[in-house]
Amino acid sequence: MALATALALSTFLVPAQAADKLNIALELPKPEHGPYHRPYVAVWIEDAKEQPVKLIELWREKPDWIKDLRRFWRKTGRSDQALVDARTGATKGPGKYQLSWSGDDNAGKAVAAGQYLLVVEAAREHGGRNLVKQAFNWDGSAVEIQVKAGSEIGAIQLSKGAK
Incomplete structure (x- = not known):
């Protein structure tokens, strides 16, 4: 009986945990002209005061x-x-x-509810630079945001289910 109860509880916990994650779909486009060098890309979260909270990814050579x-x-x-x-x-x-971002800071502690910024920056040798900042609320509500593509950063989609 204890195993059945544990399995039943885990079934209810999985969707809640998935809802606590901000999913970030990021596209890197290939320019149509000129030599191509892979871009350096940084993806991070800032708080409402534009202070760094969490470094999600950094791609560099x-x-x-x-x-x-x-x-x-x-x-x-x-x-x-x-x-x-x-x-x-x-x-x-x-x-x-x-x-994805699970709502923690660089020290691994959960952040407070509030407004945050997803920041994506890309720079490419013999290419351009792009900086994208997208505000979103981290308060348990659902998130569905489409961010327009630029020259070095393609379309970005943010999604999160409600708690």
Whole structure:
């Protein structure tokens, strides 16, 4: 009976846990002209005062060029090398990528309900730069936001079910 109860409870817990995650669908486009170099990309969350809360992803090749992600460099890159090293992955080519944020900060603590910003910054050698900031509420309500594509960052979709 205890196993059946545990299984029944886990069935109810899974949807609630899934609703507590902000899903981020991010696309990197391939330019139609010129040489292609994979972009450096940083994805992070800021609070309503535009202070960094959580570094979700950082895709880079060589450390010297991370300064081309100007906002990221000013906010986090130059001051928290350990965090940058811990979250860095290889650059990615054109395609669609799925990321998520579970509502925690860089220390692993749950954030308070309120308004936050998803920030995505991309810079590409012999290419351009894009900075996208999208506000969203982290308060238990559902989120469905489409963000328009730019030259270095394709369409972004944010989604989260209600608690």
